[in-house]
Amino acid sequence: MSTDLPTDATALDDIPLLDHHCHGVITSPLERPAFEDLITESDWAAPAGTTHFDTQVGFAIRRYCAPVLGLEPFADPDAYLARRRELGVEASERLLRSSGISDYCIETGHRGDEILDPAGMAAAGAARSHEVVRLERLAEELMLEGCAADGFTAAFGRLLDERLAHAIGVKSIAAYRIGLDFDGARPADAAVVTAVRGWREQIGHGAAVRLDSPVIIRHLLWAAVDRGCAIQFHVGYGDADVDLHRCSPLLLTEFLRRTRESGATIMLLHCYPFHREAGYLAQVFPHVYFDVGLAINYTGARSSEVIAETLELAPFHKIVFSSDAFGVAELYYLGALLFRRGLQQALDVFADRDGWPPEERRRVAELIAWGNARRAYGLDAPAKADGS
Numbered sequence: 001m002s003t004d005l006p007t008d009a010t011a012l013d014d015i016p017l018l019d020h021h022c023h024g025v026i027t028s029p030l031e032r033p034a035f036e037d038l039i040t041e042s043d044w045a046a047p048a049g050t051t052h053f054d055t056q057v058g059f060a061i062r063r064y065c066a067p068v069l070g071l072e073p074f075a076d077p078d079a080y081l082a083r084r085r086e087l088g089v090e091a092s093e094r095l096l097r098s099s100g101i102s103d104y105c106i107e108t109g110h111r112g113d114e115i116l117d118p119a120g121m122a123a124a125g126a127a128r129s130h131e132v133v134r135l136e137r138l139a140e141e142l143m144l145e146g147c148a149a150d151g152f153t154a155a156f157g158r159l160l161d162e163r164l165a166h167a168i169g170v171k172s173i174a175a176y177r178i179g180l181d182f183d184g185a186r187p188a189d190a191a192v193v194t195a196v197r198g199w200r201e202q203i204g205h206g207a208a209v210r211l212d213s214p215v216i217i218r219h220l221l222w223a224a225v226d227r228g229c230a231i232q233f234h235v236g237y238g239d240a241d242v243d244l245h246r247c248s249p250l251l252l253t254e255f256l257r258r259t260r261e262s263g264a265t266i267m268l269l270h271c272y273p274f275h276r277e278a279g280y281l282a283q284v285f286p287h288v289y290f291d292v293g294l295a296i297n298y299t300g301a302r303s304s305e306v307i308a309e310t311l312e313l314a315p316f317h318k319i320v321f322s323s324d325a326f327g328v329a330e331l332y333y334l335g336a337l338l339f340r341r342g343l344q345q346a347l348d349v350f351a352d353r354d355g356w357p358p359e360e361r362r363r364v365a366e367l368i369a370w371g372n373a374r375r376a377y378g379l380d381a382p383a384k385a386d387g388s
């Protein structure tokens with residue numbers, strides 16, 4: 001890890017991180033507008049005369065990533081990007097390999113043709129990788145192949161089984177497409193067939209193949225529940241396509257009640273600014289886990305406070321790590337660095353205040369860094385964690 005990290009008896013920089021939700025890196029050279037586009041959740045360029053570098057994440061990149069590329073901290077953005085292009089793929093490899101991430105769980109459903117696939121990420125990061133499949137994308141693939149309404153549920157079940165033979169879990173973007181205030185009950189088969197027929201007709205009239213039917217999305221979720229797999233939900237903060245007021249995890253309460261004894265595990269992603277609500281759900285529902293990925297990078301110098309807030313209500317065996325990085329390797333590196341720093345600072349405060357012993361702080365950190373995700377997804381322990 002970077003020498004910029006604080007190192008004392010409780011330093012967490014040697015703990016492997018299991019990044020349970022992230023995407024792939026774009027390895028082609030990036031000019032400034034393209035790079036700036038990848039360090040914001042906004043869909044638009046910064047207003048004329050301003051820059052997306054003037055943000056928490058922009059400052060964190062200049063502070064912490066510049067030295068990894070051989071520059072002084074707080075290098076000018078143009079100098080930083082010139083150095084990045086000069087190094088080429090090595091820039092991404094340096095950042096990924098300095099992150100201490102042992103496992104990348106890659107969601108492949110978003111702009112999958114532009115980013116490194118799980119095998120590419122494993123090679124670039126010198127780490128393990130695993131795949132997570134996007135439910136809505138699978139349904140859209142079936143429609144693109146011309147699947148008939150009558151055969152949809154059977155075909156979807158087969159495709160899901162096929163993909164879960166390799167993938168470690170699924171993700172849903174119900175938050176984006178229908179909001180999380182959907183009916184938590186399993187939809188009737190006839191209603192699903194009718195909804196697919198309607199979707200097929202819309203496509204026939206020239207509509208884009210974009211799934212936004214609540215009935216069909218609920219069917220996909222229940223198909224995953226039936227398979228007892230780990231189901232990731234986008235929750236909270238995201239890009240401008242999301243209606244944030246419909247993304248509180250509390251809106252999933254009825255679905256969580258109905259799935260509590262199903263064998264499925266629910267992974268609430270991102271959660272900011274609803275991470276306290278997510279912590280409540282993680283306490284009361286045995287099958288609910290959550291992270292504050294994405295928000296860690298975008299709150300930068302304030303991320304330690306956000307991480308400390310996740311350690312309020314939530315049991316320590318229900319909090320997991322993710323970077324939710326997409327596109328640029330800086331976001332994996334910073335996600336890891338800021339997470340370690342925030343977790344360490346929170347645990348140090350508990351130690352100062354209440355005398356938490358070092359070995360107990362270490363145990364809690366390992367649960368959150370990799371132990372909980374390993375259990376939730378049924379993975380082997382990270383190689384570097386063997387014997388610890």
Ligand SMILES: [Zn+2]
Pocket residue numbers: 021022023107324
């Ligand atoms: Zn994501």
